[in-house]
Amino acid sequence: MHARGRVNALSDDGLGILETGGRRIYVPFSYPGDEVGVRRTKRRFGRLLAEDFEILEPSPLRGRPKCPHFGTCGGCLWQGLKYKEQLRFKAELFEGITGIEAEIEGSPQIWDFRNVSNFIVTTSRIGLKGYGSPSGVVNLSECPVFSKRTPEYLRALRDFLSEMGLKPWNLKRKAGDVHYLQVREGKFTGEVMVNLIAHVNPPDEILEAFQDYFSFVDSLYWSLKGDERDDPRGEPELLDGEPFIRERIGDVTYLIHPNSFFQTNSYALELLLRAVEGLTDGEKVLDLYSGVGTFGVWLAKRGFTVAGVELNPFAVEMARENAEINGVNVKFSVGRVEETPLGDYDTVIADPPRKGLRETAESLVKSSVEQVIYVSCNPKAFQLDYKNYLKRAYRIEDTRLVDMFPHTPHVEAVVKLVRKN
Structure with a gap:
């Protein structure tokens, strides 16, 4: 084993810090009190990052993660940490950076709270980026922080791509037809917007099939992406439904567009x-x-x-x-x-x-x-x-x-x- 020890602090970007043998190793998905074993590290941005590691003895600060993809997906570094501890550490990290001691208000809801998610569509997987690997993608089945309906959105996408024979994006070759699926939800209105970011202008039969597979949404877009950058941006064209979805925050209504x-x-x-x-x-x-x-x-x-x-x-x-x-x-x-x-x-x-x-x-x-x-x-x-x-x-x-x-x-x-x- 490359190194072993107990995590004693968190870095500004939320990684566990292991001090051992005069070295400082940053361990993702670990928290103060965790006993960790590190088999392999890599140097990234001037520091040693644990690449292959395991939790040998869990910290009492740990909670039960809800997502089966926790530990590989790059979206939720702290999902294994009890929520009250998350809030405490956020306030402490903020004070450590700014010198300001401040009270923190927790989110009223910590599951199904995100109103937007961008699912990357690649030749190997469809889902979200893995932690620490720009080219690694987690093949997603659900996303508890985004929506209970995530499996429905992903199933419709996979079935549509399979029937129409559209090519997912190849991250290495920078080629393919479909790059991202963006889904937005109005949490307080129940309205849903789906936006496919693609590198092709498809024929009518593909657009009709796309509308059939996502007939349950309120706003449906196809966005033409004219560059090879790996981001969910394109020129949106409304295919069906309303040009906006609405979100209601208190007594204010906001319109949302792709x-x-x-x-x-x-x-x-x-x-x-x-x-x-x-x-x-x-x-x-x-x-x-x-x-x-x-x-x-x-x-x-x-x-x-x-x-x-x-x-x-x-x-x-x-x-x-x-x-x-x-x-x-x-x-x-x-x-x-x-x-x-x-x-x-x-x-x-x-x-x-x-x-x-x-x-x-x-x-x-x-x-x-x-x-x-x-x-x-x-x-x-x-x-x-x-x-x-x-x-x-x-x-x-x-x-x-x-x-x-x-x-x-x-x-x-x-x-x-x-x-x-």
């Missing part, structure tokens, strides 16, 4: 929205990186005067639709956030991409904005933005954590920054 981003946990989203609402002061709010209007429409529904800025024109169009169907007046504009005049808003909400604010943080420092609500799923990016920019003008007044991603190390943070006197 090309729109929406928070993946519908059940915890209301907690996140209420956390932002509870920290927002004043009347005039500027929503930066406003996307499809998730925060902006919610706040407008509660009487705030809201303007939103987003670079993606399609997202802005969706945001305007969401404002209209909810009967609120929000001014959503297409523009670069970095170049947006910050004006005399009482509060600026910033929910940037994973890389963080960067230049926008510098603009906020130079502005007269009194309060910033920073929403982040990447504590390292937030810490860099605060340390390098925002700290010069703002102090941290309050922080709330919401678990949008059960069974993973990730957590969503809502940080209220107030301008220093």
Whole structure:
């Protein structure tokens, strides 16, 4: 055996840390208290990662995973950890990165909570990516974190591909007909959208068969993918049903389209929205990186005067639709956030991409904005933005954590920054 010992900590990305013989080995799917035996390691991103290992003695922190694919699928690193321990470790990891101690709210539902899943279709398997192996795919039979209906979706897909003779994507050769099946569910409306991402424009008989196999959905798309990148993106064409499905969060309805981003946990989203609402002061709010209007429409529904800025024109169009169907007046504009005049808003909400604010943080420092609500799923990016920019003008007044991603190390943070006197 290459190494043996007890895991004593978790890394920032949720791997068990084994210290042995002067070496540090990172062991996936392991937790503090686990006795592990490591037979083989590989060096990845400058560290030793256990590649062949076993749990010799389980930690008392372990719970029973619900998914038969746990341990190979890359989706749920922490599914073997009791949920209360997941929450504790998330808060501890966040504090270790940012220095901020904060309470965490758990997800109201930890199974069947994801409202979207992207199943990769390959020559060897259909399912989700395996952990630590970009080319490895787990042949999925079910997915308890996504939907009870996962077997139904996958069975329909496999039967359709078999009858029509369509070729799955070959990851090595970068060739094939069908690359991904994307499924979205409105958890509170029961509506379902299916979107096939393919490299071919098929004849009518294939499109008709596709509609027959997925006749139970509310919205059916075929997306033509014009590149070889391994991602679930294409130009969608509506084949049948409605162009959107709806999701209902509290008293707000959101429209969802194949090309729109929406928070993946519908059940915890209301907690996140209420956390932002509870920290927002004043009347005039500027929503930066406003996307499809998730925060902006919610706040407008509660009487705030809201303007939103987003670079993606399609997202802005969706945001305007969401404002209209909810009967609120929000001014959503297409523009670069970095170049947006910050004006005399009482509060600026910033929910940037994973890389963080960067230049926008510098603009906020130079502005007269009194309060910033920073929403982040990447504590390292937030810490860099605060340390390098925002700290010069703002102090941290309050922080709330919401678990949008059960069974993973990730957590969503809502940080209220107030301008220093």
